[in-house]
Amino acid sequence: VVAVAMRVMREEGLEKVTMRRLAGELDTGPASLYVYVENTAELHGAILDELLAELTPPPAEGGAREQLIAALTALTEVLLRHPSLARSVLTLRPSGPHYLRLVDSLLGLLLASGAPAPNAAWGVDILVQHAMATAAEHGGDAYDGEAARQESAIAGTEPGAYPNLDAAGEHLMSGTGAQRSRWAFEAMIAGITATAPPA
Amino acid sequence: VVAVAMRVMREEGLEKVTMRRLAGELDTGPASLYVYVENTAELHGAILDELLAELTPPPAEGGAREQLIAALTALTEVLLRHPSLARSVLTLRPSGPHYLRLVDSLLGLLLASGAPAPNAAWGVDILVQHAMATAAEHGGDAYDGEAARQESAIAGTEPGAYPNLDAAGEHLMSGTGAQRSRWAFEAMIAGITATAPPA
DNA sequence: ACCTGAACACCGTTCAAGT
């Protein structure tokens, strides 16, 4: 079932991966799928785990921090190719083996790059969440259109209505997605490492 | 239209805020709503902006950093009351006046708490994204169930399969949501302030 | 010019009934 779902997603996107479509693909009725999966959310979770299997292990070159950023970037890139999956899975707490392996290795790299254990334990969550949220947000069908709409909404107001936004003007939209993503991970890792959780 | 949508959402949740339901509420057909809104995404954006209007301005006590954290916490709390809205809006680039006012004030507080201008411009995005993603994730109907499933998935593997997860065991799930959320914002603000964007 | 009934093209999930 998951194999068919993967193929349909790759060929036509997650939107087409519906119980009914999959059932049609398997020449049966939609009810039959409920023998294999509990519901659509679980199906999406299974698809995510399958997708994470393709994540090639980091090349283990450079320092731990560099490897960590590479792993997070690779995760973001995989998710960016399937934004609606990222969106769907954001509300899940994935528990597939590949997901757990990924979190385990991110946690290891975070520790290796100097984060105290409690910081790393809490921090790995926000790094993964950021990767997923970024993919969900930037992958929307109409993302560029929305960004333009937002920019014009700012421009369309009388000057002075949003003083800090106005002042930041040049910086707000600058940089490529990759630059901003790398910087976000660097900043988060720095903050995670330096900020102690409450005792 | 937005007013009716707000009422239905408050009474029965965003799930019930559908074009058809709203049309029924207004004694007309669903087609009529398309005179007022372009599509469902835009409707959700309008609902978000309406919701943000209720965000009381920060009490302006304490340092800029404390005010910033208070504002981010207030945002997270509002969104947590409507997790499916957070989920839906995560894929949008909101451009309503109340949203822009909020971002403007967050940006101001970030600057006032010591972040250089380029850092603040890029950083405000990741703070807002974190608030939305947290609400979307933790607000799911079955979130606790999923968390338990994840925990048991880790417990159910042979020891040693996920060494770092095992070692972190105690810390991984510790703390309340509020504690973790506050820490995440503190860590992110620290990282944003200390990490320079690429020139 | 403005609005909308009805249709198009779908959904997830359940459950009684078949094999």
Next chain:
DNA sequence: ACCTGAACACCGTTCAAGT
């Protein structure tokens, strides 16, 4: 015991036709 046809209860969006 295992599977599934058919039904239930919905969706968003479009467009031809009315007022």
